[in-house]
Amino acid sequence: MTTTTTTTNKPPENDDTIDFHHPYTPYPVQLEFMQTVYSVLEQGAGQVGILESPTGTGKSLSLICSALTWLRNHKRQKFDAGFEETRKQMEGEPEWMVEIALRRKREELMKRWEEREERLERLRKKERELEEKGRGRKRVRVEGGELGRKRRELDEEEEFLVGDWGDDREGERGGEEGGLSKETREMMAKVGLGGWKRGDDDDGDEGGGEDEIKIYYTSRTHSQLTQFISELRRPEFPPSLPSEMLIKDGKEETKETIKEITLSSRQKLCINPAVARLGSVSAINDRCTELQQSKSKDKCGFMPHAENLKQTHQFRDTTLATVPDIEDMYRIGKQLQVCPYYASRTAIPGAEVITLPYPLLLQKNAREALGIKLEGNVVIIDEAHNIMDAVANVYAADIRLSELRKGRQMLGVYVKRFGKKLKGENRVMVAQIGKVIESLKDWLEGQLQVKGDQGIADPNSLLKSRGADQINLYTLMKYIQESKLAYKVESYVTHTEESQDSASTSPKSSTPVLHTLVSFLTALTNLSTEGRIFYEKLPGVENPDIKLSYLLLSPTHAFSSIASSARAVILAGGTMSPFEDYKAHLFPSLPPEKLTTLSCGHVIPASSLFVHTLSSYKPGAVSGSDLFEFSFQKRSDKSMIKNLGLTLLNICSVAPDGVVVFFPSYSYLDEVIAFWQSNDGSSSQGQSIWDRLASKKPLFRDASSSSSGSTSTDDILTSYSAAIASPPTPHKGAVLFSVIGGRLSEGINFSDALCRLVLIVGLPYPNLHSPEWKERIEYLESTCLARGGNKEEAKVEAREFYENAAMRAVNQSIGRAVRHRGDWSGIVLVDRRYEMERVRGKLPGWIRKGMSKEWRDDRGVAGLMGGWGGFLGRRLEFHGRH
Template identity: 65%
Template sequence: MTSNPPINFHHPYQPYDVQLEFMRTVYHVLEKGNGQVGILESPTGTGKSLSLICAALTWLRTHKRSRYEASFEATAADMRGEPEWMVEAALRRKREELGRRWEEREKVLERVRAREREIEARGRGGKRVRVGDREREKESEEVDEEREFLIKNWEAGGDEEAGDGLDGLSKETRELMEKVGLGGAKGGEDGGEEVEDEIKIYYTSRTHSQLAQFISELRRPAFPPSIPEDMVAASARDGEKPTKETVKQLPLSSRQKLCINPSVARLRSLAAINDRCTEFQQSKSKEKCPFLPSIENLKQTHEFRDAALATIPDIEDLHRVGKDLQVCPYYASRTAIPGAEVITLPYPLLLQKSAREALGIKLEGNVVIIDEAHNIMDAVANVYAAEIRLSELRRARQMLGVYIKRFGKKLKGENRVMVAQVGKVIESLTECLNDQLNTKAEQGTVDSNTILKARGADQINLYQLIRYIQESKLAYKVESYVSHAEQEESSVSTGTKTATSTPVLHILISFLTALTNLTGEGRIFYEKLSTTLPDIKLSYLLLSPTHAFSSIASAARAVILAGGTMSPFEDYKAHLFPTFPPDKITTLSCGHVIPSSNLLAWTLVSTKPTPPGSSTVPDAFEFSFQKRKDPAIIRQLGLTLLNICSVVPDGVVVFFPSYGYLDDVVAVWQTKEAAKPHGTTWDRLASKKAVFRETKGGASEDILQRYSEAILSPGQQPSSKPRGALLLSVVGGKLSEGINFSDRLGRCVVVVGLPYPNMHSPDWKARLEYIESTTLSRLRQQQEESQNSPAALLSEAQAQAQARQAARDFYENACMRAVNQSIGRAIRHRADYAAVVLVDRRFAAERIKGKLPGWIMSGMVEGAEGKGLQGLMGGLSSFFRGKKGVY
């Protein structure tokens, strides 16, 4: 039996073994296809993004070449029975034609790249005055209220597609885009229909900065062409060097990032920008946007497309190209979708179905890669979450009243009816929140059937009302008019203009849209707010991401979830892919690229060692909610940190379960003890290292900068004081995710306790109840389907016990994901080294240890649980003594 030859992933550097393992796993998941899922963990600092790129692009180019070969085999099969010379001639012509078209296309893109390089070499000194800029910058202060703010006639019914709150594409825009070949389902005239079938990789991450970093990495490797090598050679003429094929990448984003129309881009909220943009596209609008792709600027639109596909651009590049060519980057970027190989986009544009449809994104048969996927379930919930405050509802009612007073008599037919319905909904929600404001409880759950019961609002068709507000641009028109009226009034009375209004009607639309989600998967909560005036908010929370994510999971050829700390994996399987059989889900937890000697992982159960053979741990650390406020435990924790700071050089970062507990700990440490007159624990810590603490609502950038300066700034310190600083932070806080504590900034990470969420809070109580009830329903359904197999049957008590355990596992997994994120802040590259200390007896439980990342488990000191503080100090001293140049 022969083994498969090794795959050349075209990695720009010599990959480590863990990187090869990661790339092979990604490749095989994509190659299997047919709805495969990969849940992959690769620690930060192991080159995860570059490994994803090399594996996915190597597979994609290989797959494209194999499709070419398959098409030739199909042609030969269709000509079976014909003379051999005819078959060979037909195949030769097909190869030459496809090679010629590929070569011509790549040469066009190479010319664009050359032009871009020439522009960069010349520099961009001086501003170009573009057509229409001066006129738009000198917009008249006088506003034609009838034209600007009055709602146009609107009729219910018809089969027009409803707009979506995120993107707001109008019917007129859809028709225009299709006329000039810019629709999501249609290709352009340059072979668009053929490339439309090409498989694509949709890559998404949380933020634009993470996407920009990915794009930067994408520029490093070079991959073989997407057509067979003999076709590349055949396409070269007169000894020309065959054209190389750069990766064709396209970033997608919202109008807020891409709009180049000054009168639209200056608006504050995304919803207002969407509404104003689509307002400019109405067939009867007198203010057409001059940048919108049209027949007149089709040449510039295609130049934009070629520039986008030629240069691996980021969002800023697309914005610049659009301004240079005077064509809208938001809409023109869609012309590049058919020819793109990799499409990058932020979470919301991928996770929300309406956003995908508006952008013309087709997931069927394509690959989806979700990076930084440890928080994907929260990201899905956030996309569908919405909230509204009582103060905002009162403001919305006041704004609607101002608008009706001015334009009410001019509203006709459906407009009059629908505006009245908006008022009823606002009044009903206001009454509901007023009722909750008068209750004793500070927070709780609201029955979704009761929030619209007042004023007959429960009889209103919310779907139709949402569609009306979106298509009529009611929110934009009301808010624009009120803002205009208030500015005029302020200008007359004080001579100055006020700031524009808060877009409360857009907030209302988001909340109403959330109410139309499946009621079984969401809950509505109220929470009283600590403000100057009594206020309260309603929040919609999606309890399960299953249904919302199913349209992605079921459509894509393969889905890759990748992250630095994905452990534990069970939740992703249970809540994102619950119907997927085990053979369709591949999991991988990679080791780190650091040598084993660069990590010390220690579980500290107590300051005292456990006697041999004893099952009782003296004075055990347990930071459970019931025990963690014990001053004795807090003082023992202070003693532990004092010892750690004595031997650990540079930076020590400590993560606490919550801001409230950090406040409690600091209060005890700052209290003088009668038995220790030589200063408080806080003073003693400050004598060892400069001490900084994270505060709720505080500026994390300022703390991080001062902490870094205390460690990295040159200067002599007294020899009696170790170098560095101590940072007290919070798991789940601003410093626990996305912050880089590499090298000297994080030589030791200490995690204090297990940060379990408050299971008695209304949202977590609802989550756990939902998981328990849905698990029980699924088990009962399985029971019904297994009647012919008595051995597989469970009793009702067993089923209920399993359902409760599923809820407990979800709760515990949420805690451990937060812990793992905090741990991952330290070691960031191959030469880095650090110690990780987990302080709580519960970390010694096998169930908890099994949910730590594999690379942390491999570095865990065996038997550390019984060695106490003295053992930890010996381990830390030995570990840092072995590092050259530390002292």
């Protein structure tokens, strides 16, 4: 089954001759996907590809094979071009001289390549031997330098008092990931690591440097990156050297291991127990950079330095030799007693593929801290359906009134102990921080008395109290980041708590309150036309609370540095439809000729998919409760909810194995289940719809993580799976009630018996009356008008974005089913609005193609059951033939 949407910049006609070195025989849809990726990368110069390939079609492996094939071919072409350039430069010279020069150049290149490969192969062999001995995954407790000594009594002033501001200010980088101190950078430069380049005493050439094209691959979570790296180890690719140079002893070298490195945060990679135990990202970053300062009494023994240069180079070579995931990076650093967070940067010049999670790619200061340069390189963003939300989340920040009160208390405890010791500018800056906290606290306390639970906050009004509006927030932020005050205050309060009786009433520092303040102030200083600040009152009778939140309304500006720098950007995902938002909000200025879109079909045969839109309960209904329309205004209609329950009863009578039902929200799921359990939802026999459903199949339900007594996702899935795997009876299995956009709608694999039928109830349109969506719509309309559009065009553009947000969530939920070629499932879209062409057109191509006319009519539940019965019959017939 294949289907393709309109594709700009078609792959060259000879793309079918490319050997993508796929470890298996690729399906036609995989070939089409790989050819498109190759074409986008080959054209380069600001090309963008937005590609959709359903889960189960081998998307990750297709990305790897196409991108790495292109990279090796591109390198080979560069070598050939270099030889051609040498020939041009020697034009007019005798041919024998030209040949000698070319031969020497080839020999030099080959020698470097062979030495590197031999060194890496020795390390691979060593790693295999360690794994065979059972030591490969064992994490040994490391005691380095001062870390093994008994903890001595802290000298409070030396440990917690901020130093004179300015001592170590030069060259400090702010931001979540932090940077290297001036002293550390100078030291690393001396040992050949400055700027992440090799020095004269390096023990090998990586055969490339910063000017070689690299592939930056990013995904949402470390577990997804780990899965990608596992796939990266499957294929084998020929070396990037010209074929004529690879003949050795009459045989041609046929493979070269992929050079890959994983980048991550200190929180994931820190091997210093005294730092890693701090837990929070901000506290770990602050403590790490503090240990690099010239006045620090406890230098971190794991930092790369002159004495452990050999281990640092061994770390670099071992990682480049073994295609490591994040756990491997941590383990290798432990074994070699060298910091993986900093040592990993030495591997960047020699790496071909660099994997990293979203935040490290999306934040410019994080990229700078890690030494990432996107200019001229390839960026592949996987699971890209949520990339716009990811950009917004990276720049989001919030703070609660309760946190501000706690932060003020903590600052008070700190000033009471060290106030007289603070000198000059330190005293002024600490006082200013107190004023900012007090002003934000005053504003929120005042807002608690105002009617309404939520609204928009004017950033200028937040700092009007206590004279805080006269404070230079940029200077204040620089001070907080460079002095590490937040870390020192929270560390001191924690220290005092440990020293006092457990019944003490002193403020507890279980959360990094001042770091939360730093994040919010960062957002406050980064305000632009694309951002807004909102307030929201939080439930609580005895201790009412309220929070401020910064929301990025558009990712355009934040993403522009990536879009404008990279040679090519690939957005890939299982459910990217609808495509329009990515074009409009990530690449608004991109010429059409530089954009390629592709929607691949599924690898399953047509007989494995049943898609039906159910618009009514009874045949031919055109109005009333027999119609299924779960809009906000109509969804509480009790007759319609009862009809939905009866429909599900019919389905559970014949559907085998697992049935997954997705609702628009947790609150509506609660409302529907409550009705089904009530007397209003009873049959003439007095048995509730819920009880009748339970007699057909065991019932399981998801609840929001904030709900009291909420069961964990793993526990729900374990119980649901166990019920399906229990000894079968006719049509037994289980029903799982979940929520579109909820905990079970993304990243969960409902393959095979876990989901033979998925029902999507309604459309999850966001609340247009919420302050956030009011501002989004207003922003979209105003930007359209600013570009020269009229009011009607502005409203259409805003409506498109609004509908697309709902349909992306629907498509993600649909994607939980049909996970591999041998899988099969039915999809039922319960709402008459799915009959609208505008809505249906936003479904993935393979779903639209599965909507045959006989399954898309108005014959109500009877038509659904007839279509489903026919599908199951054809499934049995197909299974009998195969």
